[in-house]
Amino acid sequence: MSSDANLRTRLAVAVGEDIVRGPGDGEFGRHLRDFVVQAPAGVNIVAFAYPRSTEQVSRILRFCHENDLPVVPQGGMTGLVGGGVPVTRCVVLSLERMRAIEEVDTAASTMTVQAGVVLEAVQKAADAANLFFPLDLGGRGSCQVGGNASTNAGGNRVLRYGMMRDLILGVEAVLADGTVINALHKYIKNNTGYDLRQLFIGSEGTLGVITRLVLRLYPKPRSVCTGLCALRGYAAVVEFLGRAKAGFGSTLTAFEVMWPEFYRLGTVALSRQPPIEPKHGVYVLIETMGTDPDADQSRFEKVIEEALGSGLLEDAVIAQSVAQAQQLWAIRDCPGEFPRIHWPQLGFDVSVPTGEIGDLVEELRKVLLARWPDIVLVFFGHVADGNLHLSARLPAAASEHDVEELVYGVIARRRGSVSAEHGIGLHKKPFLQCSRSPEEIEMMRAIKRALDPKGILNPGKVF
Numbered sequence: 328m329s330s331d332a333n334l335r336t337r338l339a340v341a342v343g344e345d346i347v348r349g350p351g352d353g354e355f356g357r358h359l360r361d362f363v364v365q366a367p368a369g370v371n372i373v374a375f376a377y378p379r380s381t382e383q384v385s386r387i388l389r390f391c392h393e394n395d396l397p398v399v400p401q402g403g404m405t406g407l408v409g410g411g412v413p414v415t416r417c418v419v420l421s422l423e424r425m426r427a428i429e430e431v432d433t434a435a436s437t438m439t440v441q442a443g444v445v446l447e448a449v450q451k452a453a454d455a456a457n458l459f460f461p462l463d464l465g466g467r468g469s470c471q472v473g474g475n476a477s478t479n480a481g482g483n484r485v486l487r488y489g490m491m492r493d494l495i496l497g498v499e500a501v502l503a504d505g506t507v508i509n510a511l512h513k514y515i516k517n518n519t520g521y522d523l524r525q526l527f528i529g530s531e532g533t534l535g536v537i538t539r540l541v542l543r544l545y546p547k548p549r550s551v552c553t554g555l556c557a558l559r560g561y562a563a564v565v566e567f568l569g570r571a572k573a574g575f576g577s578t579l580t581a582f583e584v585m586w587p588e589f590y591r592l593g594t595v596a597l598s599r600q601p602p603i604e605p606k607h608g609v610y611v612l613i614e615t616m617g618t619d620p621d622a623d624q625s626r627f628e629k630v631i632e633e634a635l636g637s638g639l640l641e642d643a644v645i646a647q648s649v650a651q652a653q654q655l656w657a658i659r660d661c662p663g664e665f666p667r668i669h670w671p672q673l674g675f676d677v678s679v680p681t682g683e684i685g686d687l688v689e690e691l692r693k694v695l696l697a698r699w700p701d702i703v704l705v706f707f708g709h710v711a712d713g714n715l716h717l718s719a720r721l722p723a724a725a726s727e728h729d730v731e732e733l734v735y736g737v738i739a740r741r742r743g744s745v746s747a748e749h750g751i752g753l754h755k756k757p758f759l760q761c762s763r764s765p766e767e768i769e770m771m772r773a774i775k776r777a778l779d780p781k782g783i784l785n786p787g788k789v790f
Contacts, residue, residue: 331416334394335374338418342386348375358401358419362466363674364409364754371416379424381499381507381538388536389505391418397786398503400532402474403445405466407674410478410531410752414787420536422473429539431456435513436544437496442473442537449542458544461488461580465663473537479529481748483659486711487580487616488545490748491528497541498524502534503779511541526774531750532785534778548616552627553652556634557607557642561685564609567639568681568711571613574630578623581614582711583659586688589707589718593658596668602644602655612659614652659707665718669705673727675717675734679743684710690737691717698733699725714747735761751789759790 332349339347348355350372358375359366373396378384391398397417404411413419425441428448432438433456440449447467453460462475464482474480476498480491488494497511510524527535558564564584571579585593590610594601603610617623627645634640646652665672679687688706695702701722708715719730735745739761746755746762759768768790775782 331371331373334396338374338376338387338390341390342376342378342383346377346379346383346387348377350375355419357404358421359413361404361406361409361412363407364412364752366412367414370413372413373416373418375419375421377421377424381501384420384422384501384536384538385505385507387418387420388501388503391783392504392781395781395783397783398536399785400477400536402443402471402477403466403469405470406474406478406752407676407749408746408752408754410750410785410788411474412753414753417786422471422536422538425473425538428452431458431544432513433458436546437513438542438544439497439511439513439539440472440542441539442476443471444473446470446472446475453544454547456544457547459547460494460542460544462491462494465660472540472542476528476537476540477530477532478750479748481709481712481714483581483583483614483709485709485714485748486582487577492525494543495524495528495540496543498527498537499539500527500535500537503781503784507538508535511539513541515543526778529750531752531788533775533789534784536784546618548618550615550617550620550623551649551652552615552617552624553646553655554613554627554631555602555644555655555658556611556613556631556640557603558609558611558640560608561688563639564611564685564710565682567611567634570630570634570639574626575615578615578617579613580616581612582709583612584684584708584710585610585612585659586706588703588705589661590658592665592669592705593661597661597664599654599658602658603642607641612655662707662716662718669703669718669720671720672705673719673721673730675715675719675731676747676749677715677717677734677738677743677745678713678747679715679738679741681710681713683741683743684708684713684715687715687737687741687743691734694733694737695719695730699730702730731758738762753788756788756790 399413399417401411401421422443425443427441430439461484475491703720705718735758744762745758
């Protein structure tokens with residue numbers, strides 16, 4: 328018996344034969360890639376482990392720690408930077424069986440869940456309790472909340488509700504040696520020293536494996552207003568954002584901006600009838616959520632009409648039904664359909680202050696087209712929180728690394744972030760220094776050494 332086969336057998340004895348499986352002929356291919364990044368050919372997977380409980384996760388990690396065996400934690404594998412992709416000899420630890428929604432506490436407005444629960448299931452469970460979990464993104468039907476926490480997911484409603492870290496009150500995580508850290512608190516105020524949950528949120532499984540979460544819920548909105556607006560350019564977008572904040576206050580939930588190339592992909596290229604003619608300089612999808620359906624709709628229409636009357640908006644469409652709102656959102660959610668119409672592509676997820684995004688788009692367009700005239704550039708983003716996405720289809724003469732160096736060089740000069748919401752993982756690892764100082768990176772390494780001294784957790788990721 329080979330040494331790896333022997334390890335697999337011993338691990339199965341330690342944790343249960345129904346939990347541990349060996350590599351198969353393609354059956355486990357879903358564990359070898361995320362939405363973009365593929366594991367290297369021939370990567371050595373010692374075992375695939377599918378625990379059902381925190382105690383089983385603890386036993387798996389204790390065994391791997393004692394045997395110096397790397398572990399790659401995985402959620403729904405919907406990421407874009409290879410954060411859950413195995414790149415070296417390891418055990419793949421999938422949380423997909425840990426799908427229990429343990430409690431919905433309506434008094435505390437919390438939900439306690441295992442890490443493998445799919446985001447959409449959390450949204451539906453909150454809705455059934457007449458509450459609301461605001462995190463939302465295109466992969467809602469397959470991404471898992473443990474992965475959302477490990478990557479500090481953002482999505483469409485950050486403007487009002489914040490990132491995933493703002494939606495988590497408590498965390499349970501297992502350290503590399505199997506130690507369980509139970510910080511499953513249900514309260515907002517907890518000023519008792521270091522906030523240990525934040526060590527695990529956004530650390531991409533490199534400091535510990537998140538096993539359970541206490542999620543923060545909100546009152547269920549009684550009204551949702553959605554509109555699509557056309558503007559001449561980004562300066563008008565910034566002015567419109569100011570008017571929207573003043574007019575809608577805390578009910579403003581989403582302010583999504585799409586440049587013309589993106590708008591054409593989301594409509595004409597996908598055989599959708601454009602709700603507004605594709606001839607404008609930029610498009611904004613705007614959404615509010617409130618508690619008074621009649622008053623909220625009236626206020627929404629008034630703000631849009633005033634912006635139209637002043638000439639700030641060139642055109643606008645306001646959804647009159649849930650179905651019409653879904654049709655507008657389908658345009659913004661079209662990146663999930665890029666493999667049909669805009670593939671292969673190289674995606675970027677960056678941040679700079681909101682007021683700089685228009686200039687950033689023009690600078691990136693200028694420098695990329697000057698170097699590669701045939702490159703196809705598509706810009707969109709959650710610009711109210713400073714987040715711009717760029718999707719580039721590369722000509723044959725362009726290498727991914729050269730394009731990345733150019734884009735991230737521009738971001739570094741602007742002191743922006745090379746990853747607004749997707750994480751670092753494997754894909755952005757070479758460019759972490761564009762957004763983090765040597766002192767910050769060394770501090771992160773020190774935390775990693777303290778919590779994972781053997782370096783077995785998600786090796787090769789982040790730095």
